[in-house]
Amino acid sequence: MHRSSVPAASADGPLQPDFNAALVWGRLSRFSQHSMARRALGVGVAALLAYYAVSKSVEIGDRSLLVLLNGLTAAGLYFLMASGFTLVFGLARVTNLAHGGIYLLGGYGALSVQRTTGNWFLAALLGALFAGGVSVVLYLVLRLLRGDGLRETMLTLGATIVIADQVLATWGGIPTDLDPPSFLTGSIDLPGSTLLYPKFRLAVVALALLAGLLLWVLLYKTRLGMLIRAGVDDPEMVSVLGIRVPLVLASVFALAGALAGIAGAAGGTYLSLAQGEDNRILLASLIVVIAGGLGSLRGAGAASVIVGLVEAFAQTHHPVLSVLITFGMLTAILVLRPHGLMGGAADASA
Amino acid sequence: MRPRNFKPFRRLVTFLAVFCLVIAACGNDDDSADDPLPAVQATAAATAAATAAPASEPAATAEPAEEVSEPAPRTEEITIGAISTLDGPFAGLGDFSMHGVKLALLEWGGQLDGSGTRDGVSGASVAGVPIRLVIEGSDATPDVAVEATRKMVEQDNADIIIGPLSGDEGLALKDYIRDIPEVTLVNGTSASQDLTLRDPAPNVFRFGADGAMWSYGVGTYAYEELGHRRIATIAEDYSYPYDQVGAVLTEFCAAGGTVTDRIWVPLGTQDYSSFIAQIPDDVDAVFFAMGGTDAINFVKQYDDFTGQVIPLIAGPTAVDQSVLTELGDRAEGLISSGPVVDDSGLADFDAFAARLDEVFPGQTPNIFNVYYYVATKSALAALEAVGGDLTDGSQAFQAALAELRWDTPIGPVYLDDNRQAVVDIYLREVQDGAQVTIDTLPQVNGTLGFDRDEYIAKGSFSRDNPPCG
Numbered sequence: 001m002h003r004s005s006v007p008a009a010s011a012d013g014p015l016q017p018d019f020n021a022a023l024v025w026g027r028l029s030r031f032s033q034h035s036m037a038r039r040a041l042g043v044g045v046a047a048l049l050a051y052y053a054v055s056k057s058v059e060i061g062d063r064s065l066l067v068l069l070n071g072l073t074a075a076g077l078y079f080l081m082a083s084g085f086t087l088v089f090g091l092a093r094v095t096n097l098a099h100g101g102i103y104l105l106g107g108y109g110a111l112s113v114q115r116t117t118g119n120w121f122l123a124a125l126l127g128a129l130f131a132g133g134v135s136v137v138l139y140l141v142l143r144l145l146r147g148d149g150l151r152e153t154m155l156t157l158g159a160t161i162v163i164a165d166q167v168l169a170t171w172g173g174i175p176t177d178l179d180p181p182s183f184l185t186g187s188i189d190l191p192g193s194t195l196l197y198p199k200f201r202l203a204v205v206a207l208a209l210l211a212g213l214l215l216w217v218l219l220y221k222t223r224l225g226m227l228i229r230a231g232v233d234d235p236e237m238v239s240v241l242g243i244r245v246p247l248v249l250a251s252v253f254a255l256a257g258a259l260a261g262i263a264g265a266a267g268g269t270y271l272s273l274a275q276g277e278d279n280r281i282l283l284a285s286l287i288v289v290i291a292g293g294l295g296s297l298r299g300a301g302a303a304s305v306i307v308g309l310v311e312a313f314a315q316t317h318h319p320v321l322s323v324l325i326t327f328g329m330l331t332a333i334l335v336l337r338p339h340g341l342m343g344g345a346a347d348a349s350a
Numbered sequence: 351m352r353p354r355n356f357k358p359f360r361r362l363v364t365f366l367a368v369f370c371l372v373i374a375a376c377g378n379d380d381d382s383a384d385d386p387l388p389a390v391q392a393t394a395a396a397t398a399a400a401t402a403a404p405a406s407e408p409a410a411t412a413e414p415a416e417e418v419s420e421p422a423p424r425t426e427e428i429t430i431g432a433i434s435t436l437d438g439p440f441a442g443l444g445d446f447s448m449h450g451v452k453l454a455l456l457e458w459g460g461q462l463d464g465s466g467t468r469d470g471v472s473g474a475s476v477a478g479v480p481i482r483l484v485i486e487g488s489d490a491t492p493d494v495a496v497e498a499t500r501k502m503v504e505q506d507n508a509d510i511i512i513g514p515l516s517g518d519e520g521l522a523l524k525d526y527i528r529d530i531p532e533v534t535l536v537n538g539t540s541a542s543q544d545l546t547l548r549d550p551a552p553n554v555f556r557f558g559a560d561g562a563m564w565s566y567g568v569g570t571y572a573y574e575e576l577g578h579r580r581i582a583t584i585a586e587d588y589s590y591p592y593d594q595v596g597a598v599l600t601e602f603c604a605a606g607g608t609v610t611d612r613i614w615v616p617l618g619t620q621d622y623s624s625f626i627a628q629i630p631d632d633v634d635a636v637f638f639a640m641g642g643t644d645a646i647n648f649v650k651q652y653d654d655f656t657g658q659v660i661p662l663i664a665g666p667t668a669v670d671q672s673v674l675t676e677l678g679d680r681a682e683g684l685i686s687s688g689p690v691v692d693d694s695g696l697a698d699f700d701a702f703a704a705r706l707d708e709v710f711p712g713q714t715p716n717i718f719n720v721y722y723y724v725a726t727k728s729a730l731a732a733l734e735a736v737g738g739d740l741t742d743g744s745q746a747f748q749a750a751l752a753e754l755r756w757d758t759p760i761g762p763v764y765l766d767d768n769r770q771a772v773v774d775i776y777l778r779e780v781q782d783g784a785q786v787t788i789d790t791l792p793q794v795n796g797t798l799g800f801d802r803d804e805y806i807a808k809g810s811f812s813r814d815n816p817p818c819g
Contacts, residue, residue: 173441275437275438319613
């Protein structure tokens with residue numbers, strides 16, 4: 001960001017001969033607080049980035065389609081994880097670091113079901129229920145520390161370690177995976193090119209869209225959703241009105257757990273299940289949630305697409321810098337919007 | 351509503367800071383948290399420690415010693431500390447390595463204390479001196495490995511360390527153990543070249559090959575026999591894959607081949623789709639060097655995305671027997687070099703495989719159980735040779751180790767002046783889920799047959815070393 005702000009600052013007025021960092025900084029920050037200037041800056045930077053992305057993509061021709069699809073499939077998995085995380089944060093104000101562990105439990109639960117029944121959908125469903133159940137148990141434990149944010153977070157972190165060890169003891173440490181349902185096995189030809197794309201990955205995008213739609217219906221068209229939104233806005237008022245907040249909280253935890261469980265089953269199919277996957281997916285979804293704005297579902301949706309696409313782009317064109325670019329983007333978002341893309345004012349209304 | 355929104359952000363910063371710190375430290379937490387030792391056994395250990403001679407037993411607090419219950423009044427006891435990755439992404443491989451350690455101790459009269467990974471072996475003795483086994487785990491990060499080893503050396507008075515498992519852990523332990531000359535490190539499966547090649551430590555011994563040696567022969571084979579002229583490589587971005595890619599390219603380029611792209615992937619990448627998209631269409635083959643979960647993820651996704659139209663050539667651990675089952679049909683026909691094949695026909699190998707299956711039902715030989723077995727057995731054999739006497743600061747023992755020559759389950763072994771093994775390497779192909787020998791490359795040494803000074807002068811393998819047209 002800074003790189004692009006410097007020329008803008010000199011456009012604001014010629015540099016003083018008695019050059020002084022504090023002065024420039026003050027000028028910069030005053031400048032950047034001006035909403036029109038901010039907008040212009042933002043548009044300029046976005047245009048530059050877009051130009052760069054397009055020119056890079058043209059270089060590799062039809063492979064850009066792969067990059068786009070890779071970004072979207074990653075976004076699908078991230079959204080499944082981040083939506084639950086952000087709901088729990090929005091309502092319960094708990095930073096649930098056990099979310100990755102619950103992902104793993106959902107995936108391994110589904111694995112066990114698939115090994116007995118051979119049915120992927122049944123496996124994913126039961127895996128999700130299992131993960132949802134564990135999430136509710138976690139909520140019951142967290143209730144003991146109600147209101148003490150730091151201790152709650154430490155407890156969820158402890159839960160991650162317990163879960164990882166239980167997974168290790170139950171399913172062993174050798175990486176494994178689920179088989180996709182037979183009609184989603186294999187790849188399809190991408191139109192207009194010789195490239196292949198695995199069917200299951202496309203199905204993950206559909207799954208995420210479906211989950212997003214269902215969440216929207218739940219939040220905006222049902223009584224429970226109304227309560228959840230009210231609880232996000234003003235928990236005290238809601239409880240004063242005679243609504244049983246713990247029940248609402250428990251259902252949100254169950255929902256978030258189930259979403260993570262589904263994500264585990266999906267991720268366990270096209271990626272793999274292993275020790276350490278919990279932390280990787282947790283880190284990815286943390287980035288998404290923070291970039292999107294803690295507590296904002298729409299933000300989680302938008303950020304998962306952005307993070308997915310940026311990551312896929314960076315891994316293709318700048319593989320060695322890819323991690324740096326992802327975090328750089330997060331930093332840039334936080335500099336511009338300290339509460340994330342749709343945090344702040346937006347989360348009160350969403 | 352607006353003011354409230356400041357809270358989450360401030361909290362977030364705190365949480366993230368805490369989270370990062372704990373992530374960095376969590377291997378240690380794991381160790382104490384999941385110690386499966388039941389209270390009864392802990393008490394037994396404490397009583398034993400109290401009744402035993404007050405000599406060398408500072409009652410271990412955080413982690414009670416595995417076993418201290420030899421009935422006979424002991425004169426002196428030798429402690430072997432075994433370290434492998436019992437937590438984290440390589441946890442499964444850690445189990446295999448401990449199988450190897452325990453099998454060797456059973457040959458010296460030991461008995462398993464239980465079936466768990468951290469259950470020790472009691473009753474083993476060498477030349478009348480009782481051997482105690484202490485087991486510690488890391489999560490494959492160097493700092494955790496050093497802490498665990500420090501604990502074994504300082505609290506458990508370990509005389510001999512067997513391990514560690516991964517490359518960078520080995521380099522960290524070399525630097526730690528160098529300053530404690532009376533303690534001896536016999537490497538497990540750490541395959542960094544520079545554990546022995548450059549700046550070796552006098553008390554570090556490796557009875558197996560390094561990553562470059564494991565990859566020996568496959569570059570020449572790809573050029574001469576498979577007729578490949580242009581290849582791309584894709585590998586994890588750290589020292590051990592540098593060695594594998596480096597060894598393959600050294601041979602392949604010397605034969606006249608070229609490498610179009612060297613793609614480096616962050617360790618622990620889940621989704622390889624965007625890396626696979628970079629592999630050019632016009633190469634003859636793709637060499638990939640990855641381990642554990644990464645190898646499984648990569649092969650699966652490469653198969654899904656390309657149908658393996660461009661054939662893969664594998665790094666040694668990418669198609670190790672420990673992951674072959676999970677790789678399934680996708681691994682069929684993959685060519686690689688490596689230390690362990692299933693059809694070597696060596697009597698020692700078949701005996702090892704039979705014994706392994708008998709003691710740990712269902713287990714089959716792989717790099718990890720074989721290498722840890724060879725390391726432990728080498729240490730015990732050298733101990734036998736010096737009559738179990740380490741009172742001279744382990745000098746005689748270390749000399750005996752350096753002179754040791756024996757026929758391991760995977761072929762004969764002896765050490766060079768850097769205490770690096772010279773071993774047989776196998777060129778192999780995956781057939782029906784097993785590694786089948788194409789060719790045996792006898793007596794491969796740490797410099798891959800090049801002149802030592804010349805080889806060292808080329809510098810450590812890195813992202814772009816060796817250069818290649």
